[in-house]
Amino acid sequence: MQLSRLLLQPSSPLRVLSSKCPLPLLQKCSRFSSSSESQIPNSHFVERLEDNPDKPTSTISIDRSGLYNPPEHSHEQNLEPELVKHLKGIIKFRGGPISVAEYMEEVLTNPKAGFYINRDVFGAEGDFITSPEVSQMFGEMVGVWAMCLWEQMGQPNRVNLVELGPGRGTLMADLLRGASKFKNFTESLHIHLVECSPTLQKLQHHNLKCMDGDNINENVEKRTTSMLVGTPVSWHAALEQVPSGAPTIIIAHEFYDALPVHQFQRATRGWCEKLVDVAEDSLFRFVLSPQPTPATLFLMKRCKWAAAEELEKLEQIEVCPKAMELTRTIAKRVGSDGGGALIIDYGLNGVVSDSLQAIRKHKFVDIFDNPGSADLSAYVDFPSIKHSAEEASENVSVHGPITQSQFLGSLGINFRVESLLQNCTEEQAESLRTGYWRLVGEGEAPFWEGPDEQAPIGMGTRYLAVAIVNKKQGVPVSFQ
Numbered sequence: 001m002q003l004s005r006l007l008l009q010p011s012s013p014l015r016v017l018s019s020k021c022p023l024p025l026l027q028k029c030s031r032f033s034s035s036s037e038s039q040i041p042n043s044h045f046v047e048r049l050e051d052n053p054d055k056p057t058s059t060i061s062i063d064r065s066g067l068y069n070p071p072e073h074s075h076e077q078n079l080e081p082e083l084v085k086h087l088k089g090i091i092k093f094r095g096g097p098i099s100v101a102e103y104m105e106e107v108l109t110n111p112k113a114g115f116y117i118n119r120d121v122f123g124a125e126g127d128f129i130t131s132p133e134v135s136q137m138f139g140e141m142v143g144v145w146a147m148c149l150w151e152q153m154g155q156p157n158r159v160n161l162v163e164l165g166p167g168r169g170t171l172m173a174d175l176l177r178g179a180s181k182f183k184n185f186t187e188s189l190h191i192h193l194v195e196c197s198p199t200l201q202k203l204q205h206h207n208l209k210c211m212d213g214d215n216i217n218e219n220v221e222k223r224t225t226s227m228l229v230g231t232p233v234s235w236h237a238a239l240e241q242v243p244s245g246a247p248t249i250i251i252a253h254e255f256y257d258a259l260p261v262h263q264f265q266r267a268t269r270g271w272c273e274k275l276v277d278v279a280e281d282s283l284f285r286f287v288l289s290p291q292p293t294p295a296t297l298f299l300m301k302r303c304k305w306a307a308a309e310e311l312e313k314l315e316q317i318e319v320c321p322k323a324m325e326l327t328r329t330i331a332k333r334v335g336s337d338g339g340g341a342l343i344i345d346y347g348l349n350g351v352v353s354d355s356l357q358a359i360r361k362h363k364f365v366d367i368f369d370n371p372g373s374a375d376l377s378a379y380v381d382f383p384s385i386k387h388s389a390e391e392a393s394e395n396v397s398v399h400g401p402i403t404q405s406q407f408l409g410s411l412g413i414n415f416r417v418e419s420l421l422q423n424c425t426e427e428q429a430e431s432l433r434t435g436y437w438r439l440v441g442e443g444e445a446p447f448w449e450g451p452d453e454q455a456p457i458g459m460g461t462r463y464l465a466v467a468i469v470n471k472k473q474g475v476p477v478s479f480q
Contacts, residue, residue: 083113083372088278097275097287099295100356101260101321104378107371108258109196115372116197116258131253131344131404131463132171135435137420139174141411142342146175146249147185148477149340149469153247155184159339160248162192164239165255169193169204176208176228186229192242193235201235208233239329248333250341256385257345257377259322261356262295266315271299274316284368295321305387306351316354318378327385328392331468335393340469340476346462347380349401355379382466389468399467399479405440405460410478413440 080088087106091098108115131138150159163172172191179186191208195201204210205224210233213223224233236242239250263274265288272288273295279285298321303311311317330341358367360374367376382401389398417436421429434456437445441458448455467476 081113081370081372083107083110084370086110086113087276087284087371088282091276091278097277097289099293100263100274100276101295103276103284103371104260104356104376107376108260110372113372115375117199131439131459132167132174134438135432136174136177137413137416137432137435138408138439139171140178140416141408141413142171142251142253143175143178144411145342145407145477146251147179147182149249149473150185150188152473152476153338155188156247156338157188158190158246159188160192160242160246160337161189162194162239162242162248162250164194164250164252165258166193166195166204167200167254169207171251171253172204173207173209173228176226176231180229186231189229189231190246191226191231191233193233194237194239194242195235196237204235205233239326239333244333244337246337248337248339250330250334250339252330252341252343252345254345256320256323256326256343256380257347258375259320259326261318261320261352261378262293262298263354263356264296264299264317264319271296271317273299284371295319298324302351302381302384305383310351314351314353318352318355318381320378320381320384323381324384324388327388327468331389331392331396334468334470335395338470338472340467340473342465342467343380343385344404344407344463344465345380346459347382347401347464349382349464351383352379352381380464382464385466385468395471396468397471397475399469399476401464401466402479403461404463404465405442405458407465407478408440408460 083106087098087103090102090106106114109117111117146161150156153159166172172193176186193201193204195204209227210224211227213225225231226233234242242248264271265274266272267288272290273293274286275289276284277287298319299317301324302317302319334340356367356376356378358365358369358374358376360369365374367374386398389396413436417432420432424432433447434445437447437456437458439458440460441456442461443458445456445458465478467479469476
């Protein structure tokens with residue numbers, strides 16, 4: 001009954017996304033291929049360190065002489081960006097290459113020059129658009145899912161609503177506006193935003209219409225309230241910092257894809273980790289590790305979860321230890337405190353091969369091109385999430401993955417768009433139709449009459465959803 005009220009209720013003012021803006025949401029995962037062929041750009045030489053029975057292993061090494069013999073002092077100004085200098089400094093200090101995961105982590109979250117740290121990277125003016133920026137309906141439907149889970153939990157009067165990587169706060173703002181008429185639900189919430197970027201924290205504070213209370217007692221944390229529904233809001237650097245002990249609903253939308261991945265490539269001596277080194281011309285390049293690395297343990301675990309015939313087809317494999325560890329943390333929290341987690345991202349229901357990509361201003365670029373100025377992301381390995389959760393806690397069940405189209409459709413997004421179309425301007429109607437298609441469609445929109453290069457591309461089947469819930473809650477809505 002409450003679900004139908006929410007879908008058909010009068011809308012808050014519609015957000016309009018121009019149909020003429022770039023379509024990075026559509027591009028973000030379109031280059032990946034499940035083919036076993038390497039997708040390494042030709043500009044990056046991958047040094048292969050093959051086995052040679054006539055020579056001892058100790059003679060196999062990488063020539064890094066350029067790292068130990070800097071050029072003679074020059075008065076010419078070094079124009080290299082600070083992050084490039086920092087990365088080369090790490091490689092030089094280590095005396096050898098770094099993992100792709102470490103390179104990715106520095107590029108995205110370096111405290112001084114990381115991609116996410118000091119800028120707003122979302123929306124038409126940023127580098128890519130996420131589903132919440134496409135249409136308010138996405139956040140509203142996630143709110144329907146959260147409210148249904150809350151009802152399955154027995155409508156507790158205190159719930160931690162956690163979002164990992166909230167971006168601008170758009171999803172959470174749309175969720176709260178959509179649920180604003182259901183006071184019992186909104187009054188039970190304490191919102192916790194896990195965000196490491198000070199710039200994005202300020203945007204989230206603004207978009208959630210937050211007000212900071214007076215700090216009368218220095219020993220008590222200042223209270224911040226979202227005036228959208230009068231809900232308290234807190235920020236944290238990591239999920240572990242969110243207080244435990246209360247039922248928890250966790251939302252992770254396009255969060256896992258930014259977690260650093262390790263890449264492995266098949267060689268004659270087995271799987272070798274791909275590493276990032278500096279070539280003699282001072283450019284970054286890939287090399288292969290001459291011996292097993294610590295991340296090999298995670299590769300072995302991932303291979304145990306896969307069928308032999310699946311692995312035989314692959315020349316490269318990506319593994320994400322941080323995704324496994326995060327999932328374990330989520331599963332333990334949900335298993336002990338109750339509640340559930342919703343994970344939506346672009347990825348595969350299988351082993352991921354070579355998917356790492358860089359996007360700058362809505363266009364694909366080389367991952368070594370001006371590090372820190374482009375977003376790096378990789379496909380999410382959904383079976384790895386499932387196995388990690390099930391291993392971490394016997395009190396949770398994992399459901400999915402299902403496509404984003406199936407997820408949103410089962411929540412009634414088609415009824416919601418019809419309701420919104422009954423009371424809107426022509427411009428808003430165009431935005432609603434294109435936004436709806438991008439969220440649930442597949443391929444180019446059949447109704448599009450504008451320029452081909454601006455046609456809305458549906459991502460309803462590219463994005464997948466999975467739910468991790470406490471077994472006491474039963475099967476969550478959309479996954480039944």
